[in-house]
Amino acid sequence: VSGLEAPLGPGREFDLIRSLVRQWGPLASGIGDDAAVLGIGAGEQLVVSTDTSVEDVHFRRGWLTPREIGYRAAAAAVSDLAAMAARPVGMVIAMSLPETWRGDVLEIGAGIGECSEQTSIPIVGGDMSKSHELSITLTVLGGAIRPLRRNGARPGDLVYVTGRLGGPQRALEAWLAGDTPRSRDRERFARPVPRVREAMWLAEHGATAAIDISDGLVSDLAHIAAASNVDVGIDLERLPLVDGASSRQAVASGEEYELAITAPHALDTAEFERQFGIPLTSIGQVAASQTQPRFLAREGGTFVDLSGGYDHFSS
């Protein structure tokens, strides 16, 4: 079964899917059966993650173009494979679509296709439904010999972060204040780049734990602390910031899709930056937990316990 000749039956749903598959061309494969069939490399474990983007919860229509909405939904999902240092193997797309979005399907699909191409992850299947709000659930599959988990951080490990933080938060603050975000901040929100190859490099160079920064550094490092049963402390003054961001914006900024990792020794940050064109910054250290796992941030001379955190249900 070729993606270009997906043998679907008649009907409007299938016409839409056919148009998408035609547009994706070689990015799509094996679509048109009850399920997709994939090979996983010998010795690899299967890594799987699912991620939903809902209109007015994860984005607003006025903020992003349909293409950006598709791209970003896919990038958020693929970023979870990066956080496990997994090789992308395939994605399935469940799209629920109100009438008012019908004309944008191909543009949303084009955005998903861009991410598929950028991160070399084939589109292998999907489901399309009617709904009353736009909702895109991407499930991504990867293969990894040794997946990089959240629970491997050990006392004495160093804490690193990829890229520069704060852009998505600054874009959000601008939109919520009724302003137009600076284009560089907007770009960081609309076009996050899953750090797939970077993650493999970090795993090869000894990383012990990793997470992608989707809820904000505070919340995500608290996850590593909890999973690894350690204290994680960072120095706010060492955070790599996008131009104009404060360190408070940087730690609160979700939807970054940069990686936070721990490693038992200093990493060659110059070599990393040379290979990937983004910085790798040492921002803190892991310590034995005294009572319960904590996430601590040092500002000036004192550590503040920030083990709370942002989540979608708290607002």
Next chain:
Amino acid sequence: VSGLEAPLGPGREFDLIRSLVRQWGPLASGIGDDAAVLGIGAGEQLVVSTDTSVEDVHFRRGWLTPREIGYRAAAAAVSDLAAMAARPVGMVIAMSLPETWRGDVLEIGAGIGECSEQTSIPIVGGDMSKSHELSITLTVLGGAIRPLRRNGARPGDLVYVTGRLGGPQRALEAWLAGDTPRSRDRERFARPVPRVREAMWLAEHGATAAIDISDGLVSDLAHIAAASNVDVGIDLERLPLVDGASSRQAVASGEEYELAITAPHALDTAEFERQFGIPLTSIGQVAASQTQPRFLAREGGTFVDLSGGYDHFSS
């Protein structure tokens, strides 16, 4: 990482997930990292499918209990593994939830758990979001040495269907007319049983193509005809009907989650019924396609071309 002690960070979303994971007990495993990690058997291919259930599109709140909504969403997804004759390996759950459904999460989860237990498919991960309508996307993973596809039907093959058809259609017709469906029809809508073990038996006994009846026999056999480039003809008088159903109701009835299969020789239907407690019925035959693939139904002495079909977008 044990499912019972999922090391998630703080926050309301995570409290919900923790409650679900606690309720699922041994049915859930490995939840709490960026992605789940699974093993696939040596020599097996990975089979993956995604399926969304949206309130007021796939069900109405007044029709089903929250537990049934969860069960049914999971059963619909697992049925796609059955249609490929795949061994269930794991499922990930993306649930988008409005405030008005918050109190029902554990019941929805209990229903998903029932299906997980019934079909031996572990719950390995998920995502939970806010939304304005209840939407559940289940992505299911399976393993199969030789997945059973839609495109294997050959001229001369016999067409079989499992179980008895028409119940979901009768239940829907009753609800839409403002009546209460008979409990046996309602049960067929609310509690479809994925034919996982049956599918493996059929594959072992020579089945050449399979599909699960989710859109209705008309539409689904048209998919097999299109994918296999053959004509598929059935005899309406031979359809296995639930008590009280007409053959017209049976061919239109979607959401059956029975299997339609083709096989090059007669199957031992008595042995099938003995093993699984449901009938396996020969309902027609595959023929070479003259011009384009067709689905034909014989009623009385004549064949009618029903190559059209129902889909969610046509209504």
